[in-house]
Amino acid sequence: MxxxxxxxxxxxxxxxxxxxxxxxxxxxxxxxxxxxxxxxxxGFSKKDRPALEMIEAAKSSGSLKPGQTVLEVTSGNTGTGLAIVCQAKGHHFIACMSQGNSMERARMMRALGAEVIIVPQGKDSVIGQVSGDDLKLVEEKADEILKERNAFRANQFIQDSAYEAHxxxxxxxxxxxxxxxxxxxxxxxxxxxxxxxxxxxxxxxxxxxxxxxxxxxxxxxxxxxxxxxxxxxxxxxxxxxxxxxxxxxxxxxxxxxxxxxxxxxxxxxxxxxxxxxxxxxxxxxxxxxxxxxxxxxxxxxxxxxxxxxxxxxxxxxx
Ligand SMILES: Cc1ncc(COP(=O)(O)O)c(C=O)c1O
CATH class of the missing domain: 3.40.50.1100 (Rossmann fold)
Incomplete structure (x- = not known):
C-alpha cells in the first residue's frame, strides 16, 4: 500500500x-x-470539501480552463480550501472577503499563495459581524474583478457541486x-x-x-x-x-x-x-x-x- x-x-x-x-x-x-x-x-474547515469538488467539477466540464484564474467571494474558509486546491492544480486564486471577517483568514490565504482583496464594510457595520449588506458590497467588487481578470467564479452560493461535495x-x-x-x-x-x-x-x-x-x-x-x-x-x-x-x-x-x-x-x-x-x-x-x-x-x-x-x-x- x-x-x-x-x-x-x-x-x-x-x-x-x-x-x-x-x-x-x-x-x-x-x-x-x-x-x-x-x-x-x-484548510482547517469543512469548506475544503466544496472547494475541491467545485474545482474538479469545473475542470471536468471545461468551464474552468487550464491555468485560468479562479475567484471566490468567501468569509475565508472556502477561500482557504480553494487556495490549497488551486495551488496544487495550477490556478491563480483571488479571494474577495469582507473586512468584517477575522484577519487570520486573509493571512492564511495569502500564505497559501492566494491574492486576497479585502472589501470595506458598509456605513453602519461592525468588524466581526458581516451583514447581508456587507456581502452585497463584496459581490459588487467580485463582479468587477471577474471581468477585469477574465477569471472563473467558483460560486459556492449557486454551484450544485458545492452541495454535492457533502x-x-x-x-x-x-x-x-x-x-x-x-x-x-x-x-x-x-x-x-x-x-x-x-x-x-x-x-x-x-x-x-x-x-x-x-x-x-x-x-x-x-x-x-x-x-x-x-x-x-x-x-x-x-x-x-x-x-x-x-x-x-x-x-x-x-x-x-x-x-x-x-x-x-x-x-x-x-x-x-x-x-x-x-x-x-x-x-x-x-x-x-x-x-x-x-x-x-x-x-x-x-x-x-x-x-x-x-x-x-x-x-x-x-
Ligand atoms: C465557519 C463556517 N461555519 C459555517 C459555514 C456554513 O457552511 P455552508 O456554506 O455549507 O452552509 C461556513 C461557510 O463558509 C463557515 O465558514
Whole structure:
C-alpha cells in the first residue's frame, strides 16, 4: 500500500466523529450528540470539501480552463480550501472577503499563495459581524474583478457541486454511526452542507429529521423578522438572505441560537471536549443541546464542527 499522498487535497474529508459525552453530561441532557471534526481538514474547515469538488467539477466540464484564474467571494474558509486546491492544480486564486471577517483568514490565504482583496464594510457595520449588506458590497467588487481578470467564479452560493461535495460527508456520517441517526442539523451559510447532508441522509433513511440552525437575529428560514439589521457574531453563516442552493423541502424544523449561547458553547467545546473550534461550531452544538432539552428523548444527533478556533484568535472568542 502507498504510504503517502502526492497532493495535500487528497486528505480532504474522511474526518473523525467525536461523541460529545462531556457536553451532554455537563448540560444534563438525555440523548447523544455526534460531531464530525471538520476542522481537521487541511484548510482547517469543512469548506475544503466544496472547494475541491467545485474545482474538479469545473475542470471536468471545461468551464474552468487550464491555468485560468479562479475567484471566490468567501468569509475565508472556502477561500482557504480553494487556495490549497488551486495551488496544487495550477490556478491563480483571488479571494474577495469582507473586512468584517477575522484577519487570520486573509493571512492564511495569502500564505497559501492566494491574492486576497479585502472589501470595506458598509456605513453602519461592525468588524466581526458581516451583514447581508456587507456581502452585497463584496459581490459588487467580485463582479468587477471577474471581468477585469477574465477569471472563473467558483460560486459556492449557486454551484450544485458545492452541495454535492457533502453527499460524501453524509455517507461518512452514515457509516461512522452505522445508520443510527435520528437528527441532522447545521447552521446555514451557503446552505451547501445542509442541502448535501440532508438530501443524502434522507436517501439513506427518510425518517431522519433535518433542522436548519440560524442566528437569532437572522432567522429568515424560520420565518422570523430580521433584528438589528441581521447582525450577529457567528462568522461564516446567517446572511439573512435567500440561498439558491437551499431546498426548504429538506427542513423539518428550525432552531435559533444567540451570539452569547454560541460563544459559551464554543468555549465549552474547548474546555470540556478539547475541540478547539469557531463560533458556528458552538452554534451547532448549542442548537443540539436545545433540541435534546426540549425533546428529553434518547436520540442521536449528528452535526459538524465547522472550523478551527485558531481562525478566531484575534477576536474576543477565547
Ligand atoms: C465557519 C463556517 N461555519 C459555517 C459555514 C456554513 O457552511 P455552508 O456554506 O455549507 O452552509 C461556513 C461557510 O463558509 C463557515 O465558514
Amino acid at each position: 502507498k504510504g503517502y499522498i502526492d497532493s495535500i487535497y487528497e486528505i480532504i474529508g474522511n474526518t473523525p466523529m467525536l461523541k460529545l459525552n462531556r457536553i451532554t453530561e455537563h448540560y444534563g441532557v438525555k440523548g447523544n450528540i455526534f460531531a464530525k471534526l471538520e476542522y481537521l481538514n487541511p 453527499f460524501k460527508t453524509a455517507d461518512e456520517m452514515w457509516n461512522q454511526l452505522d445508520g443510527e441517526i435520528d437528527v441532522f442539523m447545521d447552521i446555514l451559510g451557503s446552505g451547501g452542507t445542509f442541502r448535501g447532508c440532508a438530501k443524502r441522509l434522507k436517501e439513506h433513511n427518510g425518517d431522519i429529521q433535518c433542522y436548519a440552525v440560524e442566528p437569532k437575529n437572522a432567522a429568515v428560514y424560520a420565518g422570523h423578522a430580521i433584528v438589528n439589521n441581521g447582525r450577529h457574531q457567528i462568522q461564516g453563516c446567517g446572511y439573512a438572505r435567500d440561498l439558491p442552493i437551499v431546498d426548504k423541502d429538506y427542513m423539518d424544523g428550525y432552531i435559533q441560537v444567540g451570539d452569547e449561547e454560541a460563544i459559551q458553547m464554543t468555549r465549552d467545546l474547548a474546555r470540556l471536549e478539547g475541540a478547539f473550534v469557531g463560533y458556528s461550531s458552538g452554534a451547532n452544538v448549542s442548537a443540539a443541546v436545545k433540541l435534546l432539552k426540549e425533546l428529553d428523548r434518547d436520540i442521536n444527533i449528528v452535526l459538524t464542527l465547522n472550523d478551527s478556533g485558531l481562525k478566531y484568535l484575534s477576536t474576543d472568542l477565547f
